[in-house]
Amino acid sequence: MTNSGLQVRTTRQDTRGGSQGVDAAELIRRLEITPEDLRLVRSYGKIVVPQIAAYNTLFYQWMERQPEWSIFFSDAVRLTHVQQRQMQHWQDLFEVEQIDEAYVARRVRIGEIHARIGLSLMAYFAGIDHSMRIFKHELYDGSLSIDDYTHVSVAVSKLIHADATLVLDAYTRATSQKIADQASALLEMSTPVTALWDDILMLPVVGIIDSNRAQDIMSAVLRSVAETRARIFIMDISGVPVVDTAVANHIIKITRATRLMGCQSVLSGVSPVIAQTMVELGVDVGGILTKATLRDALAAAYEAVGIRLVTADGRAAGSRS
Amino acid sequence: MVSLELDVREEGDVPLVVMRVRRLLATTPLSDEDQGRIGTVCSELAQNIAKYAKYGTIRVEAGPAAGGWNVRVQASDVGPGIADLDAALRDHFSSSGSLGLGLPGIGRMMTSLEVSSEVGVGTRVLTERLCTLRAGSR
Ligand SMILES: Nc1ncnc2c1ncn2[C@@H]1O[C@H](COP(=O)(O)OP(=O)(O)OP(=O)(O)O)[C@@H](O)[C@H]1O
Ligand SMILES: [Mg+2]
Numbered sequence: 001m002t003n004s005g006l007q008v009r010t011t012r013q014d015t016r017g018g019s020q021g022v023d024a025a026e027l028i029r030r031l032e033i034t035p036e037d038l039r040l041v042r043s044y045g046k047i048v049v050p051q052i053a054a055y056n057t058l059f060y061q062w063m064e065r066q067p068e069w070s071i072f073f074s075d076a077v078r079l080t081h082v083q084q085r086q087m088q089h090w091q092d093l094f095e096v097e098q099i100d101e102a103y104v105a106r107r108v109r110i111g112e113i114h115a116r117i118g119l120s121l122m123a124y125f126a127g128i129d130h131s132m133r134i135f136k137h138e139l140y141d142g143s144l145s146i147d148d149y150t151h152v153s154v155a156v157s158k159l160i161h162a163d164a165t166l167v168l169d170a171y172t173r174a175t176s177q178k179i180a181d182q183a184s185a186l187l188e189m190s191t192p193v194t195a196l197w198d199d200i201l202m203l204p205v206v207g208i209i210d211s212n213r214a215q216d217i218m219s220a221v222l223r224s225v226a227e228t229r230a231r232i233f234i235m236d237i238s239g240v241p242v243v244d245t246a247v248a249n250h251i252i253k254i255t256r257a258t259r260l261m262g263c264q265s266v267l268s269g270v271s272p273v274i275a276q277t278m279v280e281l282g283v284d285v286g287g288i289l290t291k292a293t294l295r296d297a298l299a300a301a302y303e304a305v306g307i308r309l310v311t312a313d314g315r316a317a318g319s320r321s
Numbered sequence: 322m323v324s325l326e327l328d329v330r331e332e333g334d335v336p337l338v339v340m341r342v343r344r345l346l347a348t349t350p351l352s353d354e355d356q357g358r359i360g361t362v363c364s365e366l367a368q369n370i371a372k373y374a375k376y377g378t379i380r381v382e383a384g385p386a387a388g389g390w391n392v393r394v395q396a397s398d399v400g401p402g403i404a405d406l407d408a409a410l411r412d413h414f415s416s417s418g419s420l421g422l423g424l425p426g427i428g429r430m431m432t433s434l435e436v437s438s439e440v441g442v443g444t445r446v447l448t449e450r451l452c453t454l455r456a457g458s459r
Contacts, residue, residue: 208336242339242357244364245422273357281361281426282412 022169024104031158031165038096040155045094048139052087058134059086059127068123090131093159107163111170115178121171125164132160191220196298199305201230201263204294206239214250221254225263232301233258236294238269248283255288264289264304268297322384323348329370329377329398338367338379349383350458351390358430358450359383359392365423366396366446372417374400374444386451393449394431402440410436 027033048055060083063069073079092106114124136153144152190213196202201224205217221233235254240247255265267290270278278285291297302309309317325345327338342363346356363379370377377398383390408414410428415421424446428434431450438444 208339210336211332213336241343242360242364244361244368245420245426246364246368248422249420273353276354277357277361277430280358280429282422282429283420 021108021173022104022166024099024101027104027162027165028099031162033099033158033162037155037158038098040152041094041096041159044152044156045091047141047143048135049091049094051139052091055090055131055134055139056083056087058138059131062130063127066123066126068119072117072119090135093163096159099162104166107166108170110163111167112174114167115171115174121168124167124171128160128164132157191217193220193224195224195228195230196234197302197305197307199229199231200234200301201225201228201232202234202236204236204239208242209240209247209250211246211250214247214254218250218254218257222257222261225258225261230263232266232304233263234266234268234294234297234301236269236297237267237274238271238294240269240274243274243277245281245283248278248281248285252283252285252288266291266297266300268292268294322382324380324382326378326380327367329367329379330375332368332371335364335367335371339364342379342381345381346383349390350454351383351392352453352455355392355450355452359394359452362394362427362430362448365427366394369423369446370396370398370400374398376400377443383452388451389454390452391449392452393447395448396446397443398445399443402442402444403436403438404440406436406438 063073073082089106089110092103096103136156140149190206191203193201193203201221203217203221209217221235224230225233235251237243237251243251251267255267258265265288267285267288270290270292289300291300311317323345325341327341328334329338339360343356343360346359349356351359359381363381367379370379375398377396377400380395380397381392383392385391403409410424411421412425413421424434424436427446427448431448433450434446434448436444436446
């Protein structure tokens with residue numbers, strides 16, 4: 001028996017709308033960040049940037065008590081690296097000249113890294129919140145008037161919230177990209193068009209079929225038909241829970257296309273529920289050869305390619321009559 | 322009474338709708354035939370939203386009623402609307418080269434079907450069926 005188990009891979013563009021994310025102009029508009037805000041943040045930077053090492057100490061005293069500590073910071077080299085980056089990040093924020101695409105990109109990158117390593121958003125926000133307290137209170141030297149301090153505080157909050165917005169946005173997009181990738185990886189594994197015998201191909205379809213998947217099935221089948229020059233293609237849909245007009249349409253198209261290539265399609269595993277649905281929808285399956293079970297389809301396929309199964313002692317096998 | 326509301330924004334959402342609706346129905350005593358019908362109806366409606374409108378929702382409600390369980394499916398979208406409702410409800414009418422059997426098929430599978438639509442505003446489809454129960458359930 002041939003058992004080539006042809007696997008066909010198809011890649012597809014991610015169809016989720018524009019993956020650019022938040023841009024600098026939109027961020028400034030949404031959070032109402034003014035040049036005055038940036039000036040206030042820079043003026044406060046003169047107080048806290050010289051104390052950045054103290055920030056680092058305070059932050060990591062707190063971080064050590066967090067559940068993520070042992071997972072992410074057990075490695076000393078990595079810890080030092082992350083601390084350096086983090087201090088640079090805050091310095092970048094407190095010395096901001098303008099919020100441009102580069103400023104945005106540096107923050108987006110942080111979100112992507114957090115998503116990649118699997119740091120939870122709760123841990124991220126706890127860290128942001130704690131950092132804000134260190135900068136606004138613990139490192140504050142009391143040198144501003146109450147009014148000035150209030151304005152500075154609002155401006156600093158805006159920039160920290162801008163950070164959080166960008167990180168959250170990047171995090172969410174990275175996560176949904178991951179899910180889309182996983183789904184398409186699953187899809188790739190799920191069209192195992194198999195040569196059952198010379199001239200006979202079979203594909204068991206399991207699960208819900210949508211247009212993308214129907215497209216994958218169509219190209220996988222046609223490619224296999226071309227490669228093996230099969231004369232019979234059995235598509236078993238006993239594992240498909242729901243058919244609708246779109247699925248029916250795809251099935252009809254697949255059978256037509258294989259026929260053009262000289263290969264007869266046989267649809268098997270049509271359950272009573274699906275048969276009833278097709279009839280009520282009004283789908284014309286007149287031109288499609290259907291069999292209730294895979295066994296029946298196989299018997300028909302063997303007959304069509306001129307194979308008769310006999311048992312070792314020469315009796316006809318596999319026939320129920 | 323069980324219910325569910327789901328967003329549809331793109332074709333990829335359609336199988337998710339179908340999966341969630343099937344999970345919901347599995348908690349009810351509906352017969353397999355009727356679970357299949359409702360699954361297909363939701364698939365058709367979600368597909369139409371994904372294909373023709375930008376954004377919409379599917380709402381499913383199922384609860385005991387005299388003579389079985391009543392299931393109500395409502396699909397609303399903010400899309401282009403349907404200019405010719407009579408045509409849209411006719412067999413084999415399709416503006417996308419598909420079979421054109423979705424809406425009329427729903428009409429055959431369900432007890433009632435009501436489509437209201439305003440061009441440029443959106444479409445609402447409301448459909449109900451008094452469903453039979455699985456043998457052995459009350
Ligand atoms: N939500 C909607 N918004 C706008 N137009 C719609 C909507 N639903 C259906 N239509 C229009 O009504 C027509 C008929 O819809 P129907 O679902 O019956 O068929 P189809 O979607 O074209 O094909 P099929 O469902 O058989 O794959 C569609 O071709 C489309 O023009
Ligand atoms: Mg349709």
